[in-house]
Structures are given as C-alpha cells and as structure tokens.
Amino acid sequence: MKNIKPKLIKLFKEGYCTPQIARIARTINEPSTTIHYNIKKLENEGAIRIYKAVFDYKKINEGFCVYLLIALTPSEYSTPERIAKNLAKHEEVESVDLVTGDWELILKLRAKDQDEYYNFVKNVVSREKGIVTTKSMISLKQLKTEFVSL
Amino acid sequence: MKNIKPKLIKLFKEGYCTPQIARIARTINEPSTTIHYNIKKLENEGAIRIYKAVFDYKKINEGFCVYLLIALTPSEYSTPERIAKNLAKHEEVESVDLVTGDWELILKLRAKDQDEYYNFVKNVVSREKGIVTTKSMISLKQLKTEFVSL
C-alpha cells in the first residue's frame, strides 16, 4: 500500500487541476479552440489563479471548522499584515482577511477536531506577539463553502 | 465578439475542471494508472466534491468582500437551516455557516463594490424573516482565500 491519498489531498488543495476545455465547449456550444483561447487569456491576465479541488472536509479529517476573530494591540495597527502573513502560512488556515469593525483579523481554520484546533491556537496564535484578544466562532454546520453547496 | 469570459467564470466557480493525472504522477513519481485509481476512489467516496478555479476576485469584478454576521430571533433557533439555505442560494455568497457565540450565522460575500453589496443586503438579507441583527465586517485586505495565498 502506497498511501497516495494524503499526497493527493495536499496537491489538490493548491492546484494540480486543469480546465475541461472539451466539456465547456460542448456545454456552451462553441469550438474548443475558442474556449482554449479565452481561458489562456484569463490565465495570462491573472484573473484565474489556480485550479483546485473542493473537498467534503469531514471525509478528509478536517471536519472541525472555526472562524477566529483577532484583535491587535494598538502598536500593531500600522503593520497588521506582518501577523496576518505569519498566520496565513499554516496549512490549517483556509483564509485570512484584514477587516473593519471590532476586530482586526478574521481567519477561517480547518482541523481534525477540537484538540487539533486547540493545539493550533496554543502553538501558533498565542505565540504571535501583538494579539490582544481572540474569539472563536465554531461552525456547527457548513451549508456552503468556496461557492460550493454541501 | 462572443463574450465568452462571463460564461467561463460562471462555469469555473462550481466545476468544469479536472485533475492533472500525468503531472501528479510525475511529481510524486508513481505510475499514472495508480494515480488515476486513487483519485477515482476519492471521488467515489465523496471526499472530493468538485474541481474548480480560484480567481483573483478583483480582476473579475468581485473585489468587495464582506463577512456578514447574523443573529436570529429566538423563534428561529430551532430552524436556522431554513434561512441559511435561502441565503446560500445566491451567487454572491461564498460560504454559509451556522456558528456558536453571539451570532447564529456567518456568511462570506463577494460583490463588485459597496453599492452592489448594499443591494444584496437590502434585497436579500433584510427581506428574510427571522433575522434580528446583522453586522458587516468589510475585508480591507485578503491575504489568503480558499487555501490560496494572494
């Protein structure tokens, strides 16, 4: 047994997919070379970043999903991007945004379970200097992710 | 001019992509038939939902991104999914979660600009019975989306 599964999941999270030109051509009834030309144009403009897979995260041991709100110390207000970039590096992190309102950052995180999430908060979030408060909003049910209804 | 672009964007948001088996095979140095077998298994298990494109949303006129927190009236606590599903239908909605804490729902929305977002709130959100309060957290900067760093 070669245990290919985790390797595939890792690759599919950030790419290793490609458009189905022939199927699109059939669907909208245009020549495949026209589709090809237009897709390449979108890619060259940078409008399309990558092609990737969307998972049923429960089935790949990432069923625990949390929105984490973060408030920074006033001294960090001028460079919130430093902390944001550090946090974005980690594979548990689906998204990172600087936002308006009572909190400076909002992260979407995926972990296997509560324990794994606790470890992430303990080892990554709480070690980051400049964070003053956090608040976890645990997802009880995900109805739509990445524009995909579940 | 056939204006293929918007059609492609629509299709790529929810699929019409496929894994690059040969490239994966080269990357992890395994026969492509082995990769093929393992991918089909993941698909049949339902672990992989779809293959799709991730965009630079600013370049496809969806640069305005908001996290919308929603509190429900106590009478809706028993059926939060009804409202959640209604909201999830709309194409502006990237994600919908039922969450713990001070709010019942969190939505991630993408629109062209503030005006278009306002129209969505006015026409869709505020018409939904059972919503008691909302709070918008506007994204000032997106550092990572859908596991893709920007």
Next chain:
DNA sequence: TTATGTGTTTGAACAATATTCAAATATGAA
C-alpha cells in the same frame, strides 16, 4: 468612407493525456 493595426475566432494537424482492461501483487480475515 477606406486603410491599418490589434484582438478574436476557427478548423486541421499534432501532441499529450485520460481511461480501459487484464494481469500481477498486496492486504486482511477466517
């Protein structure tokens, strides 16, 4: 209006890739 340059569409030929199939191998349970 016509001329000119640029961007888009398209079919034909070709290159690369996905898929099928059958055989070999591995794995776990009795």
Next chain:
DNA sequence: TTCATATTTGAATATTGTTCAAACACATAA
C-alpha cells in the same frame, strides 16, 4: 495457509489539449 477483496501496474485505446495559420471582427485615424 487459504480465500476474498483491494491496490498496483503496463499496454492499448480513446479522448482531450495545444499549436498554427488563416479568416474574421473591431476600433481608430486618415
């Protein structure tokens, strides 16, 4: 060990992506 089931793999085939050159569309300026 034996058996049933799951996984790996190469060879053949089917399907798809890509290249290329020509035709066409569109905008601009003379």
